Amino acid sequence: MEKSKPSRPPGNDGAQLNPRTTHREFFGFPGSVAVMTITTIVLYVWNFSCSEATGCQLPVTGSQWAAIAAHAADYRSYLSLEALAYYVLWWSWLAMLYFVIPGRTVQGVTLRNGQRLDYPINGLSSFLVTLCTAAMVHSKFGIAPFLWIADHFFQLAAASYIFATTQAMFVYLRSFRRPSSGAQPVMLALAGNSGNPVYDFFIGRELNPRIGTLDLKYFNELRPGIMGWVLLNVSFAIKQQHTLGYISNSMWLAIVPQICYCVDTLLFESKVLTTMDITTDGFGWMLSFGDLTWVPVMYSLQARYLAFHPVHHSTISTVLIAVMGLVSFLVFRLSNSEKNAFRTNPNDPSLSHLRFIKTESGSKLLISGWWGLARHINYTGDWMYGLAQCLATGFDTPMTYFFSAYFLVLLLHRNYRDECKCREKYKKDWDRYCEQVPYMFIPYVI
Known part of the structure; x- marks a missing residue:
């Protein structure tokens, strides 16, 4: 090697x-x-x-x-x-x-x-x-x-x-x-x-x-x-x-x-x-x-x-926490898989339904599918997945929620670095992209 x-x-x-x-x-x-x-x-x-x-x-x-x-x-x-x-x-x-x-x-x-x-x-x-x-x-x-x-x-x-x-x-x-x-x-x-x-x-x-x-x-x-x-x-x-x-x-x-x-x-x-x-x-x-x-x-x-x-936990609480974890994981995994597949081969027939914009740098930015919902939808799934694990510990202490709080700060900082990097790389094309995908994490919210 x-x-x-x-x-x-x-x-x-x-x-x-x-x-x-x-x-x-x-x-x-x-x-x-x-x-x-x-x-x-x-x-x-x-x-x-x-x-x-x-x-x-x-x-x-x-x-x-x-x-x-x-x-x-x-x-x-x-x-x-x-x-x-x-x-x-x-x-x-x-x-x-x-x-x-x-x-x-x-x-x-x-x-x-x-x-x-x-x-x-x-x-x-x-x-x-x-x-x-x-x-x-x-x-x-x-x-x-x-x-x-x-x-x-x-x-x-x-x-x-x-x-x-x-x-x-x-x-x-x-x-x-x-x-x-x-x-x-x-x-x-x-x-x-x-x-x-x-x-x-x-x-x-x-x-x-x-x-x-x-x-x-x-x-x-x-x-x-x-x-x-x-x-x-x-x-x-x-x-x-x-x-x-x-x-x-x-x-x-x-x-x-x-x-x-x-x-x-x-x-x-x-x-x-x-x-x-x-x-x-x-x-x-x-x-x-x-x-x-x-x-x-x-x-x-x-x-x-x-x-x-x-x-x-009661049966209802157990089911709700488990469903929250499963849905969050699917958002995280499916959005990341879609992005990676598009980066690997944007001409793959299975991705033909996805819309994108071309940039002057030669890159293509997705504006539909998971990435049409929010610019960092994978971060949302990632954070919610961690929150579900914290909810498993109940509410007797806030200390077991540190994982979720820290992860939120980490992802917000990473989002800031990503946004700065993309704005510098794509310039006016990034503004055009943000007009097409105005939400960062949660569609119609933020």
Whole structure:
């Protein structure tokens, strides 16, 4: 599996290939420090505010905050070499599967230097092999390993945080390496070459850091965190079964859609190669931490909460939440599939009913079908799908709705970046498109 090696474009020196960053995301240095600080605090608060004794209580009093601070200061209780060793083993196991599991190879988008990198599409196969391995572990050792995962949740979270930060520092320092004689300069992300070390470390300096053929950004995007999320959910369900003797309907309502979401992500693994994370963003602390720590730790909160605070829904509530989740998922998946099919082959006879406008850049913008309803209809389905999972936890605490609130902010920010990028790319054609599709998320509403 070798990356393609086109001839080097004339005059493609480091300054031309990697211009100095002029626009800084997240307000530059102060914003990057704020994001790293706040997300770390959130991890601690959401962990130490939830327990089997108290449920999940949003801290509002001085004594509650003092208790969180005391727990955080007692680092010996959650910094564990054993947990770190297990996490390194987990990451290494998936990295090994990245190389050995057979699968087709696809090329990513054309980069600024004219190069297209090769990527193995074997994430789903790696997940299935890991699932079978977990079943073998259960067959040999019973539920003990999974109970250990549930009971040592924050130790594993801290281990992933340490690993993610170390990885981010590694790729940041490595981005300064000098290319061998005659080789192209290291290609940096356009947003990650500001010269401010803190900001560049946060946002990601190198666009596609690789160790041999292991593309670190692509690998981390879909594997350790996404599959770790599934493993945590399963462990918390086993924990509930062990404690109560059954798995509640609320637990099923929370984890089944989340597992389906993870499988769907892996099933359409090649689609991530055209997302902004891969094509535009560098690989720094933001993505390393987000992929390895934030996603599995914060997104599994519903299952963790229900493991020690089961909610029992009526039949009507169960059906309504399940239908909401199913419809939202269909909106998300069908809209994305329609867009991807049109991008792949707009002349496909099955898409002949779709209307579009042509732009001066040569692109075609859909103005009918799912994409005639709203410019980001997939975001609407994505968010509603997450909200359904939060509703499974009931209304005893707002903390289990953090997933939905955070996801809303994330999608709104992504929508802003998408709109700015499209307005810059399509210019007057984007105004014409917005006249045809005036709504961003919900038809006739917004």
